[in-house]
Amino acid sequence: MQETVVDTLAPLGIALGAALLALLVVQLVHVVLLRAGRQSRFLTDLANRAHRPVQWVIVLCAVYFSVRAAADGASWRHTFLHADQLIIIAAAAWLLAALLVVGEEAALSRFRTDVPDNRTARRVHTQVVMVRRVTVAVMAVLAAAVMLMTFPEARLVGTSVLASAGFAGIIAGLAAQSVLRNLFAGLQLAFSDAVRLGDVVIVENEWGRVQEITLSYVVVHVWDDRRLILPTSRFTERPFENWTRSESALLGAVLFDVDWWLPVPEMREELRRALESTDLWDGRVSVLQVIEATGSAMRLRALVSALDAPRLWDLRCFVREHMVTWLRDSHPAALPRLRGEMSSATPLHATLTGQTHTTDGDARVFSHSVDGRARAEAFTGRES
Structure with missing residues (x-):
């Protein structure tokens, strides 16, 4: 029983020592990169973003190889190595995503969007962001697939899955039709140059600026600080106004x-x-x-x-x-004004008093003849 405990603890101790040594090496490299990055923004971003995933990958690899070499014949060796292998795959995918972000920021730093003529810069930003998101999604799917393939049962299932891939593809296409439409619409927007990050657009009778473009939706920052969220297919299937497609002026x-x-x-x-x-x-x-x-x-x-x-x-x-x-x-x-004309057929006293509807008899009695004016003066009591 004592030998069994020793045989179990010895490989774990070796693995722990290898993990600590790997952590020390990674920390030293991190410090060196930070000091060298005082004159290089790329090295600073690389040291900050890749530090954690590199720690996980290096430490897990050191533990994997030390246990594999020291725990030969142990009953728990296979299960431990399999679990460590799964975590290494996930950490490696994390590291690749971090390196992708570092490369993206290094590429985008050459294209400034805070200048008056920033059309090319906004187009590059849109395309790089979309490519990064697609690549991260593909890496996540591939990492999950590789992790599943480490299980022998999954390999057997994979044969039957490939045999029925045609039927499953038809079902998936019908079920996820809107999702796939928005996915391809997002890629089309990124590379067709129809709309870019920062473009001023009028969509749904709203004036705003494109704030975010994803694989499924577009966020438009409206002038009153509202956010209009639209599916990406809206910009490929229906018309909209782009005020800054050719230039900002x-x-x-x-x-x-x-x-x-x-x-x-x-x-x-x-x-x-x-x-x-x-x-x-x-x-x-x-x-x-x-x-x-x-x-x-x-x-x-x-x-x-x-x-x-x-x-x-x-x-x-x-x-x-x-x-x-x-x-x-x-x-x-x-200044704007309204004009009107008085008709000569309207009697003067009717215009002054506002009584424009008179009978023919009244018009004859109070006419503009000599007798009519005399009768009008006598009627109103005016002295001659």
Whole structure:
């Protein structure tokens, strides 16, 4: 009995020593990378993100090989090594995912999105994020498959599963039709350049910015801080407006309804002065045109330009407020008004008193003839 305990504890002691030695080596490498990473952001990210998964992989591998060599013939050896092998596979998948994130951040650091012309950077960010998510999902599935294949029973089941893969694929396709549609739609959005992270879009009658694109849904940050969550297939099957697909700079229109008395050239000059007084304008477009002149008013359209959608919105509000104030102070007669005409068939006294519905007899009695005016004066008591 004593030999059995010794035979059991000795391999475990060797495994524990190997684990501590592996931890010491990993810690030393971590410290070296942190010191070297003072001048390299890549090494710093690598040391921080890969530290934990590397610890698990190295320690588990050291334990696996030490137990395999020292516990030859032990009854618990096979079960212990199998469990250790499963954990090593999971830790290796974790390490690959961490290295993928480090590589992603290193690639994205070369493309800045905080500059005015960031179309290419936003496209790269969208594609890299989508590729990373797909790759992580594939690695998780492969890791689970490898873990299952370590069981002899799973290998036998795999033969029958492959034999019925056609039928199972049909059933899965029908059951997960919407999921697969959104999955392929997400990949299509990432590589078709139809929409990118940070794009300004109008979807479902809402103005917002694309905040997140996943394999199943898209998050749109609406202007009032709401989040509009839509399936990715919505952007491939139905139309939407993308204000920043080709470039961030945009044109905006401000409409004014004014009276015909307004001198349009003066308003055009005032618009130019207003735009030159604000840094919201990018200096490209300053246009004022009469786009409609019917009825009792003219409709003017002011076209202005800005570097991006938020600045354009603020610029349009600024132009609208400035020009309304200028119209009110400088040309009050040009403000919108309603016109009407008085018919000559309406008697003057009916117009003054508001009684416009008169009979023919009243019109003859109080007519504009000499006798009619005399009768009117006598009727009202007016002295001649």
